[in-house]
Amino acid sequence: MNAVLREPEGQNIMDISQQTIEERAKETVERALQRNIPGIVIPQTESDLEVGLTPKEVVYTDRTARLYHFNPMQDEIYRTPVMFVMSPVAKGYILDLAKGQSLIEYLLLQGYDVFLLEWMTPRKEHAALGLKEYACEFIAAAINEVQSETGEQDINIIGYCMGGMLAAMYAALNSEGPINNLVCFTTPVNAEGMALYKSWIESQAFDIDRLVAELGIIPGDMVNASIQALRPLQKAAGQLNLLNNVENDAFVKAHLRFDHWAANQLPVPGQLMKELANDFLKANKFYNNQLQIAGERVDLGNIKVPFMHVAAEYDHIVPSEASRELVSLVGSEDKQEIVMKGGHVSLVAGGNAIYRLWPQLDSWLAPRSV
Numbered sequence: 198m199n200a201v202l203r204e205p206e207g208q209n210i211m212d213i214s215q216q217t218i219e220e221r222a223k224e225t226v227e228r229a230l231q232r233n234i235p236g237i238v239i240p241q242t243e244s245d246l247e248v249g250l251t252p253k254e255v256v257y258t259d260r261t262a263r264l265y266h267f268n269p270m271q272d273e274i275y276r277t278p279v280m281f282v283m284s285p286v287a288k289g290y291i292l293d294l295a296k297g298q299s300l301i302e303y304l305l306l307q308g309y310d311v312f313l314l315e316w317m318t319p320r321k322e323h324a325a326l327g328l329k330e331y332a333c334e335f336i337a338a339a340i341n342e343v344q345s346e347t348g349e350q351d352i353n354i355i356g357y358c359m360g361g362m363l364a365a366m367y368a369a370l371n372s373e374g375p376i377n378n379l380v381c382f383t384t385p386v387n388a389e390g391m392a393l394y395k396s397w398i399e400s401q402a403f404d405i406d407r408l409v410a411e412l413g414i415i416p417g418d419m420v421n422a423s424i425q426a427l428r429p430l431q432k433a434a435g436q437l438n439l440l441n442n443v444e445n446d447a448f449v450k451a452h453l454r455f456d457h458w459a460a461n462q463l464p465v466p467g468q469l470m471k472e473l474a475n476d477f478l479k480a481n482k483f484y485n486n487q488l489q490i491a492g493e494r495v496d497l498g499n500i501k502v503p504f505m506h507v508a509a510e511y512d513h514i515v516p517s518e519a520s521r522e523l524v525s526l527v528g529s530e531d532k533q534e535i536v537m538k539g540g541h542v543s544l545v546a547g548g549n550a551i552y553r554l555w556p557q558l559d560s561w562l563a564p565r566s567v
Contacts, residue, residue: 249290251302253313257342261323261466262335264342265289265313270305275566277377278310278347280339284359285331285469286417286462289315292357294546303555309566310347314339314360319466324413327468329491332366340375351377353566355558357545358383358515359473361506362483365497365523366490372499378565380505380558383515383541386497386526388481390518398478405474409467417462484522498528503565506534507554509544 257264264280281301283289292313293299304311314336319326336354343352352375356364361384368376385391397403408415465473482488488495504527508520517536524534537544537553544554 248295249293250296251293251299251305256312256346257339258317259335259338260330261285261316261319261326262339263315263317264339265315266343266346267301267305267311267313269310270302271308274308274310275563276349277351277353277566278312278343278349279304279353279355279562279566280312280314280343282336282354282356282360282364283313283315284357285316285363285465286359287357288461288463289313291542291546298546298548298551300545300550300555300558303551304559307559307563309562312339312343312346316463319414319464321413324409324467326466327472328363328366331469332363332490333370336363336367337371344375350375353378353380353562355380356382356384358541359385362386362477365500365527366483366488366495368500368502369495369497370490370493370499372501376502378503378505378562379500380507380562381523382507382545383509383512383520384506384523385515385519386523387484387519388478389484390516390520391478395478398474405471409471413467415465415467415470417464484526497523497526500527501529503531504529505532505561507544507558508534508536509539509541510536511539512541512544514541 252268253265254268255263256266281289281292283292293301296302301311301313340352344350354364354368354376356362356379361381364379365381365384365386368374368379388395398405476482476488480487483495486494486496486498504524506520506523508515508517510517512520521534524532535557537557539549539553543549
């Protein structure tokens, strides 16, 4: 049975019993030691956590970009390949969390040919990489590689969070390009709906120009801190939830995989962070149809291919106010939005996603991929 992890859905996440945390900790640790629970040993690396194990090979790398091609799992596959685009701050294994809990594995079993464009840790010499490289050059090069690998010209693209922003930007700038269908998961478009992020970016303490000038690369710890600030009690609630289920080995492993992924955000090239801070969060140019990349205006109305946006009802990272107007801005005639229960992460991974998102994604893609 798959362990089910739930992100808080509006309840009081600090609603605990009258026992003190110290008493509960002592009680559960003793119980774990007595039962010799393997989960009490905390894995330190992704290898220890056994994530991202679906067989694959690297078919393209360039600076911070890395493209994987997953081994097909069916003899007959859909004609149109699928390429996921990850957020620049997040590791791609959230889509391939574990056997039976992997969206990528699920799509392979349905007969799709799957690729994943994710991002490696940027080095000092990558500080000048910005939207031009991430939304245009890297995606274009990855698409060329997919076409070469498969012999197909058309491609389905699925972008997660900021990966959805990058994919939408590319699609808007390449309206006659090879994208056959475009799917975005929890993708922000209206910065006015991201009030806490804006407060963070616009605070006097956050001088983006100084940070970029002195650091070049914005540390992952700073990215993670901005996310944690959105829900400061969630980490404590998660730890209490882990203690309550420490005797359940499957739950412990699933929890640690989620927690490790959420806590290890990737560093971001300074130029990319500056553009996201100034052009997206402060000036809201993406929503106002004013964003320019390499001198070209990014007009979402230029996107004409079949389009689907999937939002999470309890998403605290990309609230509904930030994403719900994306569908109306896209120029496609065949377009829709699906709002599902769950949070930003549990939407795509974990026990609930298996029954909520994954089958609906398959149902939408299948007739459009032949």
